[in-house]
Amino acid sequence: MWLLMNKHIHSTSTRKEENKLLDKLKDFSSRFFVTGEPMIYGADVAILLTLAGIIFVLTYLKKWKWLWREWLTTVDHKKIGIMYMLSSLLMLFRGGVDALLMRIQLAFPQWHFLDSNHYNEIFTTHGTIMILFMAMPLMFAFFNIVVPLQIGARDVAYPFLNAVSFWLFFFGAMLFNLSFVIGGSPDAGWLSYPPLSGMQFSPGPGQDFYIWGIQISGIGSLASGINFIMTILKMRAPGMKLMHMPLFTWSVLASCIIIIFAFPVLTVTLALLFIDRFFDGHLFTMTGGGNPMMYINLIWMWGHPEVYIVVLPAFGIFSEIVATFSQKKIFGYKSMVFSMMIISVLSYFTWVHHFFTMGAGANVNVFFAITTMAIGIPTGVKVFNWLFTMFRGRIQMTQPMLWTIAFIPCFVVGGATGVMLSAAPADYQYHNSYFLVAHFHQVLIGGVVFGFFAGLYYWWPKMFGFKLNDRLGKWAFWTWNIGFYVCFMPQYALGFMGMTRRIYTYDFDMGWGPLNVISTVGAFFMGIGFIFQAWQILHGIKYGERDVTGDPWNGRTLEWSIPSPPPHYNFAVIPTVTGQDAWWTIKEERKKKKAKETAAFSPIHMPKNSGIPFIMAVFWFIAGFGLTFHWVWMAIFGLTGVGACLLARSFQYNSDYYIPVDEIRHTEDSVGRVG
Amino acid sequence: MAYATAHHEEHHDEHDEGITVMGFWLFLVTDCILFGALFATYAVLVNHTASGLTGKEFFEVPGFVSETFILLTSSFTSGLAVLSMHKGKIKPLIGWLIVTLLLGMCFVGLEIHEFQTMVHEGATISTSAFFTAFYTLVSTHGLHVSVGIIWMISITIQLKRYGITSVTKRKVTIISLYWHFLDAVWIFLYTVVYLMGVM
Numbered sequence: 001m002w003l004l005m006n007k008h009i010h011s012t013s014t015r016k017e018e019n020k021l022l023d024k025l026k027d028f029s030s031r032f033f034v035t036g037e038p039m040i041y042g043a044d045v046a047i048l049l050t051l052a053g054i055i056f057v058l059t060y061l062k063k064w065k066w067l068w069r070e071w072l073t074t075v076d077h078k079k080i081g082i083m084y085m086l087s088s089l090l091m092l093f094r095g096g097v098d099a100l101l102m103r104i105q106l107a108f109p110q111w112h113f114l115d116s117n118h119y120n121e122i123f124t125t126h127g128t129i130m131i132l133f134m135a136m137p138l139m140f141a142f143f144n145i146v147v148p149l150q151i152g153a154r155d156v157a158y159p160f161l162n163a164v165s166f167w168l169f170f171f172g173a174m175l176f177n178l179s180f181v182i183g184g185s186p187d188a189g190w191l192s193y194p195p196l197s198g199m200q201f202s203p204g205p206g207q208d209f210y211i212w213g214i215q216i217s218g219i220g221s222l223a224s225g226i227n228f229i230m231t232i233l234k235m236r237a238p239g240m241k242l243m244h245m246p247l248f249t250w251s252v253l254a255s256c257i258i259i260i261f262a263f264p265v266l267t268v269t270l271a272l273l274f275i276d277r278f279f280d281g282h283l284f285t286m287t288g289g290g291n292p293m294m295y296i297n298l299i300w301m302w303g304h305p306e307v308y309i310v311v312l313p314a315f316g317i318f319s320e321i322v323a324t325f326s327q328k329k330i331f332g333y334k335s336m337v338f339s340m341m342i343i344s345v346l347s348y349f350t351w352v353h354h355f356f357t358m359g360a361g362a363n364v365n366v367f368f369a370i371t372t373m374a375i376g377i378p379t380g381v382k383v384f385n386w387l388f389t390m391f392r393g394r395i396q397m398t399q400p401m402l403w404t405i406a407f408i409p410c411f412v413v414g415g416a417t418g419v420m421l422s423a424a425p426a427d428y429q430y431h432n433s434y435f436l437v438a439h440f441h442q443v444l445i446g447g448v449v450f451g452f453f454a455g456l457y458y459w460w461p462k463m464f465g466f467k468l469n470d471r472l473g474k475w476a477f478w479t480w481n482i483g484f485y486v487c488f489m490p491q492y493a494l495g496f497m498g499m500t501r502r503i504y505t506y507d508f509d510m511g512w513g514p515l516n517v518i519s520t521v522g523a524f525f526m527g528i529g530f531i532f533q534a535w536q537i538l539h540g541i542k543y544g545e546r547d548v549t550g551d552p553w554n555g556r557t558l559e560w561s562i563p564s565p566p567p568h569y570n571f572a573v574i575p576t577v578t579g580q581d582a583w584w585t586i587k588e589e590r591k592k593k594k595a596k597e598t599a600a601f602s603p604i605h606m607p608k609n610s611g612i613p614f615i616m617a618v619f620w621f622i623a624g625f626g627l628t629f630h631w632v633w634m635a636i637f638g639l640t641g642v643g644a645c646l647l648a649r650s651f652q653y654n655s656d657y658y659i660p661v662d663e664i665r666h667t668e669d670s671v672g673r674v675g
Numbered sequence: 676m677a678y679a680t681a682h683h684e685e686h687h688d689e690h691d692e693g694i695t696v697m698g699f700w701l702f703l704v705t706d707c708i709l710f711g712a713l714f715a716t717y718a719v720l721v722n723h724t725a726s727g728l729t730g731k732e733f734f735e736v737p738g739f740v741s742e743t744f745i746l747l748t749s750s751f752t753s754g755l756a757v758l759s760m761h762k763g764k765i766k767p768l769i770g771w772l773i774v775t776l777l778l779g780m781c782f783v784g785l786e787i788h789e790f791q792t793m794v795h796e797g798a799t800i801s802t803s804a805f806f807t808a809f810y811t812l813v814s815t816h817g818l819h820v821s822v823g824i825i826w827m828i829s830i831t832i833q834l835k836r837y838g839i840t841s842v843t844k845r846k847v848t849i850i851s852l853y854w855h856f857l858d859a860v861w862i863f864l865y866t867v868v869y870l871m872g873v874m
Binding site: 157158222225226227229230233234260261263264265267268269271272275276279280281282283285287288289290291294298301643647650651653 | 694695697698701702704705706708709712713715716719720723724725800801802803804805806807808811825826829830833837842846
């Protein structure tokens, strides 16, 4: 009896404890998971289903090993480039959905499609994702896929580091996107100005997701910058002098120089913000002597160069495309190089134009207004060079060329409104209005996005061995372009009418309704354009015109001299370069001689695959997650893992191998290239 | 053919090591900018003491002067290590690296002690903007030194295991570059933070 009672008491007390535990769990999960939004529940379900689907397909097709061997551990720059591209297109989708949600919310006065907090989160994630997790990785995709091929190299200078960069970007992006369903998204704008982003006004984990998502991927970007500078300086084919390099490679060099000078500042800025939040510091707080304007200066010292980091490679892409499809040498090669270098230097001296209204004084504002206007000069030089290349050329209206031609007027208008904004006194009127929103979307979509689309269409056959359908491509082109102007031209007017950026909703009597509806319609047109492009890719996989020549566009640079897709060692024999447009010269010579040279193969030195970059990035992710939720034990565990990975790599001495001649001959034979 | 391949390999290796050292110089450029941004932040906030405690009341001259001499000496000994490496003498190389390591640990120990005393006396990272900037700047340098210590230990072990090869040579060259760089940064810290702080 006593025993029984005791047991009874025991069981009730455990039940009570269980209840307590359950309550704690409930309480924890209600804070841990984002709750209360039907759309987010929908997203939860969609994410779980997608994950389950991926796991099922991989298991069913027995592809886990394949995934690990061929992709997760690869150090091949082409595969890393493809992974960059796929993840950035996914991010484009997410950022695009954010944009459409915003446009729906703004379409009508007094509309409550989203609540104000949700709206804040969406404009924050839209901006951050589009710049850092869409434009940057898509740019790195081109760096990876094109640069080694253009300079006649077999890989980048540091293949292992390249894989580290990619996985850091990938897990940084995942950490940032996780905030959508766990913990809550950041909502202090894409640059997270304090004091709003400080602990007092943003106590939740959203802001820490922002800091660590960007910090982790930013380390990767910095490493890529160093990697590509060294690749371009040290890995060029024999005979290729700097002034023989294709202009895209030049643009990558210019962009990487900006990266290595700008990204350390971002690292510091985010770290300082975290110190304020985590250690209760006073760098950017309103109390304790902090100075929030210091943050704004620092973040724009990175932020302004950042836009040139992404736009310069787009300029490089246009230069390649214009020359190829005008079937002419690029006009003004040297002035192109000089203007890119001038832009990369000047981009450091314009940051204050983002906050002329700070009150730094007239002299400071004048300095930065003039540097900003000055940057229009080299950019103008480039525009004229593209036009003169087309002048009297035999222009082929292919898809890449269409985007290039659409880019020029769009970017010129964007540049002109930029010059308007750079006039400091006038900026007091435009500052933070929809005029500004329209301006930077015009240069970023018209410049960067159009450029990267052009590049995708141009190098797609090289990457995958097939072309993308023309008809669907034209639909995509026109919906994107018409959509763009319908969306953003009204916003210039709305800016003049007084509509400010980041506004959540507005009253009927403001008179902004009609233009906002038009703008929303335009945004949806661009969304339809994206669907056409996704369709185009799926269509291409099945029906795309195969490229068996390796040179579908009659190209001028070395990447077109090898099969598509290229073998993993790229060049069976490293070509010798004698001038600009190396492949064009080789083709001309071959026509004259009418004989194929036979080349002697020699064993090729290649790096081995490694799982360390992936595992290390997982540890970074764990550390970032711990730091986000201020769980110190988890952060220490993650960082220890990172350190262990670094040490493990340091002790690896056998990290490369040679491809024997027979294997090279066999591979070259199989793609129809007899050695 | 076998000879040609072997020759090729050797040539390739040296080429690779050269590229890695050059890449590390670029990394040092980025690290320089990182410290530059921190120094700028410190310079902006140096007088933002929220009308409270200043550095003058906390910086102890014997402490930071001995830190400086220890770090400068360690830079010298790491230079001696590289010299022995170029002479192909493994024993003095490892010996000097160990001396460098011990000096580095002394430096970090002194710095931790300095921070402990300051916190104990009431100047924490959240006291004012000045102190946040101070702790951030100085401990970023200290963190760099600590990472360098772990790194140098790992290279010393590798030297014991593999001797002086083109790979270990490159590693020693890089760690000594890093160590000298941290020394140069410290000289700025010593001047801008400590000397100007006590003046």
